[in-house]
Amino acid sequence: MLVTTPVIHVAHAAAGYDGRPVLRDVSLTVTAGEVVAVLGANGSGKSTLIRAVLGLVPLGSGSVELFGTPLRRFRQWQRIGYVPQRLGAGSGVPATVREVVASGRLARRGVLRPPGRADRVAVDAALHAVGLADRAGDPVSTLSGGQQQRTLIARALAGQPELLVLDEPTAGVDAASQEAFAGALRDFTAGGGSVLLVAHELGPLRPLISRAVVVHQGGICHDGAVPEPAGHHAEPDHDHVHPHGPEEPAGLWSS
Amino acid sequence: MSLFQYDFMWRALLGALVIGLAAPALGIYLVQRRLALIGDGIGHVALTGVGAGLLLNRSPVVVAVIAATLGAITIELVRARGRTSGDLALALLFYGGIAGGVMLVGLSDASSANLNAYLFGSLTTTSKTDLATIAVLGAAIGVTMLALRPALFAVCHDEEYARVSGLPVRALNLLLAVATAVTVTIAMRAVGVLLISALMVVPVATAQQVTRGFRSTMTAAMTLGLFAAGAGVWVAANADTAPGASVVLLAIASFLVVAVGAAGWRALRRRVAPADLTAHEPHEVVLR
Numbered sequence: 001m002l003v004t005t006p007v008i009h010v011a012h013a014a015a016g017y018d019g020r021p022v023l024r025d026v027s028l029t030v031t032a033g034e035v036v037a038v039l040g041a042n043g044s045g046k047s048t049l050i051r052a053v054l055g056l057v058p059l060g061s062g063s064v065e066l067f068g069t070p071l072r073r074f075r076q077w078q079r080i081g082y083v084p085q086r087l088g089a090g091s092g093v094p095a096t097v098r099e100v101v102a103s104g105r106l107a108r109r110g111v112l113r114p115p116g117r118a119d120r121v122a123v124d125a126a127l128h129a130v131g132l133a134d135r136a137g138d139p140v141s142t143l144s145g146g147q148q149q150r151t152l153i154a155r156a157l158a159g160q161p162e163l164l165v166l167d168e169p170t171a172g173v174d175a176a177s178q179e180a181f182a183g184a185l186r187d188f189t190a191g192g193g194s195v196l197l198v199a200h201e202l203g204p205l206r207p208l209i210s211r212a213v214v215v216h217q218g219g220i221c222h223d224g225a226v227p228e229p230a231g232h233h234a235e236p237d238h239d240h241v242h243p244h245g246p247e248e249p250a251g252l253w254s255s
Numbered sequence: 256m257s258l259f260q261y262d263f264m265w266r267a268l269l270g271a272l273v274i275g276l277a278a279p280a281l282g283i284y285l286v287q288r289r290l291a292l293i294g295d296g297i298g299h300v301a302l303t304g305v306g307a308g309l310l311l312n313r314s315p316v317v318v319a320v321i322a323a324t325l326g327a328i329t330i331e332l333v334r335a336r337g338r339t340s341g342d343l344a345l346a347l348l349f350y351g352g353i354a355g356g357v358m359l360v361g362l363s364d365a366s367s368a369n370l371n372a373y374l375f376g377s378l379t380t381t382s383k384t385d386l387a388t389i390a391v392l393g394a395a396i397g398v399t400m401l402a403l404r405p406a407l408f409a410v411c412h413d414e415e416y417a418r419v420s421g422l423p424v425r426a427l428n429l430l431l432a433v434a435t436a437v438t439v440t441i442a443m444r445a446v447g448v449l450l451i452s453a454l455m456v457v458p459v460a461t462a463q464q465v466t467r468g469f470r471s472t473m474t475a476a477m478t479l480g481l482f483a484a485g486a487g488v489w490v491a492a493n494a495d496t497a498p499g500a501s502v503v504l505l506a507i508a509s510f511l512v513v514a515v516g517a518a519g520w521r522a523l524r525r526r527v528a529p530a531d532l533t534a535h536e537p538h539e540v541v542l543r
Contacts, residue, residue, distance in 0.1 A: 054419050055418075055419075056415055056418065056419070075421060076421075077419060077420055077421030078421070080419065082415075082416060082419040082420075084413070084415060084416060092286045092287050092288075092289050092291075092463075093283055093286055093287040093459065093463055093469055093472050094463055094466055094467055094468060094469065094472060095408070095412065095468060095469040096467055096468035096469070098468075099408065099468055099469050099470065100412065102405065103405065103408065103409040103412065103413070103416070103417075103420070104420075105405075106405060106406060106409055106417075106420050106422060107420035107421050107422075109405075111403065111406040111422060111423065111427070112402075112403075114402075114405075115405065137467065137468070138467065139467045139468065155416070159420070
């Protein structure tokens, strides 16, 4: 193909919850191979933006296209790997790391076909990429918060997507997990993958980001190079871990 | 053993075994979604179906399947909307269901013994037709729950992720709702409306005390369900107790045994492990 269609194309999107507008008029294009960070303060609407891109929040107005197809008619979900901030309700039944990661194969395999060799290989590769191969048989509830976040990233990678969409992947994650995560993302982009990620702070991801979009009060106020850290973020010893937050929050799966 | 010379006892045993396998296979998804008591609620709605069936001189079980299915779909639609009033809507459905059942049974010619059979189960009156219905529907539930495990696991584990994976989330949720209604109705024969949830939930709760993964929990829960159903009917036949209550009490007894055993094992390991650490590892190694 001579003209490459954008991976994500958002035009004049507005969205909100229960009539309360969060996004006002947002336009954003991500082309193949880009690593785009969506930055902004808490409550700025950056998470809502990527949830609207995935169809998890209905659009009030405007349009979203994924791989050149309007969201409403988009069916090639195996091309997208989604990493949520955390698991919603959690689970009452134990599940191993491998079982959670294996869910990532469903978009590619469908509901009815039983898992086969290709699925096992992809799950192994994804576990290896995030450095959790030795924990595959452990219940996810016994993992640290950072390891659980890596499990969710492995789940997305297992589907061998072309685009990763991540919601605050490094929030409250220990340094070792941040490094493991940055490594996995570097391998993914080296293979030609595109990334859209929401972040409060970039940390070790910073060298990977090709473009930053800053969301402020429901609109985009900056689109271009990664802005320099300001305030206490700029201090050399700032380690991108929130001093007021727990260093290692309670596990996503544990109560 | 004496009662097993009668055919009805064998039918009771077979019916109980099928339900013992099918109920936890479905129940594990309900537990995972923290809807452990939904089976109870759907049982209440099924009772209205029983009453309507008795009043109209139709097969109570068939009308109950229809009523329970409609109730389950309503509950699922309310749940999917995610309104805060969902809790209250469920309460209305549950109590409306049981009150409607009691009133309709009262209006019909059926005796209160008849109502008791549905409230607390009446395995020993299982006819050949009943057994065939239980076997076919139970096998269908079991096979579906096992075959669709990856997809149902994904939907119950993380519904938003399942939606972004392109899974037919609404269809799978409705499938679970209908399967719950069918399981409740066939289990009604064995343990009764008031004890149905126990067979769906207690074996799962027992299994997850000691298992590490979803698949192993499912296997263990189905084994435990099979054991509780078989042993419960055996106890009932020998001690002349109510089969439904015997099955449920055995399931709860296994839960207590496993819970106490697992807690004891953990305490033992904890007492051994730190002693090891302080004995063999000098502080320098611990601190690097």
